[in-house]
Amino acid sequence: MGKVIVVTSGKGGVGKTTTTANLAVALAKRGRRVVAIDADIGLRNLDLVMGLENRIVYTLVDVVEGTCRLNQAMVRDKRVENLYMIPAAQTRTKDAVTAEQMEALCGELREAFDYVLVDSPAGIEAGFRNAAQGADEALVVTTPEVSAVRDADRIIGLLESMGKSPLRLVVNRIRTEMVKRRDMMSVDDVLEILAIDLIGVVPDDDSVVTSSNRGEPLTLGERSPAAQAFRDIALRLEGEEVPFAPLDDGEGKGILAKMKKIFLG
Amino acid sequence: MIQLKGNGGRLRCVIPDQIPDGELSQEVRRLAEEGEHILRGSELVVDFESRRVTLELMCLIMRELVIPLELKVVAWKSIHRESLELLKSAGLPVEEIPARPRWEGLLPALRVRRSLRSGQRVEHRGDVIVEGNVNDGAEVVAEGHVVILGRLQGLVHAGSGGDEEATVCARAFEAPQVRIGFKVGSMGREDPWWGKAVTVAVEDGAVVVSQWPSA
Numbered sequence: 001m002g003k004v005i006v007v008t009s010g011k012g013g014v015g016k017t018t019t020t021a022n023l024a025v026a027l028a029k030r031g032r033r034v035v036a037i038d039a040d041i042g043l044r045n046l047d048l049v050m051g052l053e054n055r056i057v058y059t060l061v062d063v064v065e066g067t068c069r070l071n072q073a074m075v076r077d078k079r080v081e082n083l084y085m086i087p088a089a090q091t092r093t094k095d096a097v098t099a100e101q102m103e104a105l106c107g108e109l110r111e112a113f114d115y116v117l118v119d120s121p122a123g124i125e126a127g128f129r130n131a132a133q134g135a136d137e138a139l140v141v142t143t144p145e146v147s148a149v150r151d152a153d154r155i156i157g158l159l160e161s162m163g164k165s166p167l168r169l170v171v172n173r174i175r176t177e178m179v180k181r182r183d184m185m186s187v188d189d190v191l192e193i194l195a196i197d198l199i200g201v202v203p204d205d206d207s208v209v210t211s212s213n214r215g216e217p218l219t220l221g222e223r224s225p226a227a228q229a230f231r232d233i234a235l236r237l238e239g240e241e242v243p244f245a246p247l248d249d250g251e252g253k254g255i256l257a258k259m260k261k262i263f264l265g
Numbered sequence: 266m267i268q269l270k271g272n273g274g275r276l277r278c279v280i281p282d283q284i285p286d287g288e289l290s291q292e293v294r295r296l297a298e299e300g301e302h303i304l305r306g307s308e309l310v311v312d313f314e315s316r317r318v319t320l321e322l323m324c325l326i327m328r329e330l331v332i333p334l335e336l337k338v339v340a341w342k343s344i345h346r347e348s349l350e351l352l353k354s355a356g357l358p359v360e361e362i363p364a365r366p367r368w369e370g371l372l373p374a375l376r377v378r379r380s381l382r383s384g385q386r387v388e389h390r391g392d393v394i395v396e397g398n399v400n401d402g403a404e405v406v407a408e409g410h411v412v413i414l415g416r417l418q419g420l421v422h423a424g425s426g427g428d429e430e431a432t433v434c435a436r437a438f439e440a441p442q443v444r445i446g447f448k449v450g451s452m453g454r455e456d457p458w459w460g461k462a463v464t465v466a467v468e469d470g471a472v473v474v475s476q477w478p479s480a
Contacts, residue, residue: 124384150383150401157382193400193418195380 002033002110005117005237006135006164010151012122014143015172018208018217019230020119021049023139026219026234028083032114035074035084037105039131040121041096044088051215052077052085061089064101070108079220084113094127106134115237124158132162139199139233141170144185149193156196168199170233175204200233201244202226267292269300269447275308275339275427276447278330282316289322293329301334303447310340318348323355371409380415381405390426399440407431420444423465433465434477448472 007020017040024036038046041061047053058073063086077083089096102118109116120131132138138159142152152169159167171187178184187201202208205226211218218227219234225245232242268279284292297304311326318341331338341357343349352359374392383402387393393407398415405411405419408426410433417435422444424431429446438458443450443465450465450472452458464477 146401153383153400154402157385160382193398195398 002113003115003137004106004110004135005115005137005139006039006120006132007117007139007141008120008128008132008155008159009122009141009148010124010128010155011142011148014141014148015170015202015208016122016141017045017049017119018212019139019141019170019172019202019233020046020117021217022219022227022230023234023237024050024083024085024115024117025077025080025217026231027115027237028077028080029219030234030238031082032238033082033112034115034117035086035109035113036117036119037086037109038088038119039097039102039127040119041088041127042090042093043121044090046085046119047075047087048215049212050077050085050217052087053215056087059087059089060105061092061096063105064097070105094121094125094130097130099126099130099133102130103134124154128155128158129162132159132164135164138164138167139170140167140194140196141172142190142194143173144171144179144187144190146185149185149190153194156194167196169194169196170200170202171198172202173204174201198244199236200229202229202233267296269296269303275310276304277310277312279312279314280316280322281314284316290325290329293325297329297334304330304336305334307336308339309336310342311338312342313345313348314343315345316343316348317345318343318351374409375407377405381419383419388425399435410434429467431466434463435465436462436477438463438465438474443472445472450474 007016009016020036024034028034036046037060038044047056052075055075058068060073062068063070063073073086074084075087077085106116118131118135121127140152140156142148156167171190174187175184179186191198203225205224207218207222207224208226211222218224219230235242270277270279330336339358341352341359343352349359372389372391374394375389377387377393377395380397381387381395381399381403383400386404388406390408392409393405394412395405396414399405399413399417399419399421401418403419406422406425408424408428410431411421411423413435416437417440419440420442421433423433424446427446429448431445433443433445437460439460441452445465445467448467458474462477463474465472465474
């Protein structure tokens with residue numbers, strides 16, 4: 001019986017879809033059977049970030065409306081064994097799927113997969129509730145900005161009231177040099193407010209934008225710090241104890257900067 | 266300027282002699298607009314002080330304030346002899362019954378044994394103790410005192426029924442605004458109390474912040 005994990009945030013644009021795609025690939029590369037569901041009906045993105053947009057025939061809405069069978073809507077990723085994606089419908093709205101339908105769908109998928117990752121839409125309305133309904137646990141993604149943290153706090157309160165557990169935090173797009181200048185909240189600042197377990201810290205990295213545009217999740221093979229951060233999150237989801245890597249602070253003190261110094265002089 | 270004051274569980278609307286007759290209509294409408302969220306449905310004492318009360322003024326107050334905002338006027342006060350006679354002869358209540366003491370009708374203190382997250386709200390007819398943080402976007406509304414044993418970043422309204430003797434205590438104070446009775450206090454990061462343990466209270470009509478516990 002697999003785990004159903006909703007990836008959510010409250011605020012839009014903080015990296016839910018990127019996190020979902022990268023974790024799905026990282027877990028599949030470890031040999032797990034993984035399906036990622038795009039629950040952002042009307043504003044689908046996961047297909048683009050995973051590079052599967054050209055192979056969509058049916059969508060999540062087609063499944064719940066009985067237009068197709070579940071396995072017909074699942075798009076298989078040919079680059080990684082055991083990785084599938086169920087796309088959202090672009091021409092429908094959030095109310096095209098009910099919470100009960102999502103719960104039934106997740107229940108069916110958990111029988112066949114080790115991980116069901118649900119990419120939630122932004123907001124706290126029906127779309128979020130539908131996405132979270134069938135999940136056991138949640139990954140809350142935030143960036144170190146006060147607006148994103150406040151929205152994450154709101155979402156955590158709602159997830160707690162829905163009985164989801166555990167709730168774990170991904171702090172995305174951290175920039176150590178800005179934190180040092182006190183121009184950005186530190187991970188500790190964020191944790192002090194949100195008070196849930198930290199599962200990963202993803203540094204701000206240009207490679208994330210490049211990989212999204214190419215439809216090639218970083219965890220397919222990229223060696224950037226962000227790629228490693230997502231791989232570490234996948235390991236922690238699997239229950240492994242992975243220490244948090246020190247981040248490059250932009251002043252030559254991080255691991256990568258030190259290695260660059262050695263090789264480049 | 267027409268003043269609105271909190272007084273126990275009710276409001277007092279003072280219409281002083283200094284406002285010219287020609288500006289009264291505009292002033293009453295301004296009060297109705299700006300004070301609607303506080304006034305609507307409340308008990309009100311209308312105090313004309315030494316102002317002469319005319320039929321037009323009474324009609325204006327009824328038309329713009331009392332009827333649209335569903336107010337219950339518990340007393341019409343005046344120290345102007347002829348105006349007082351006019352109010353009495355119209356059968357209106359002119360003697361103010363004392364407002365209920367602040368402790369009357371209040372419930373035992375509510376103990377909140379967790380932090381309040383953004384979007385969560387606690388409302389209580391009495392004192393409230395929060396054994397955690399009140400995060401940005403969370404709200405505590407209490408008719409009595411409020412004590413936050415963690416960090417206060419959200420909104421607290423103590424003495425929400427109009428009691429300006431209510432206080433707010435927080436172990437780490439980081440809230441841009443605190444409300445006590447009908448008063449609002451604003452604070453900023455640059456203030457010396459920011460992040461410190463403080464008591465917020467109303468003194469001489471102003472919201473003041475001081476060290477908590479007091480030295």
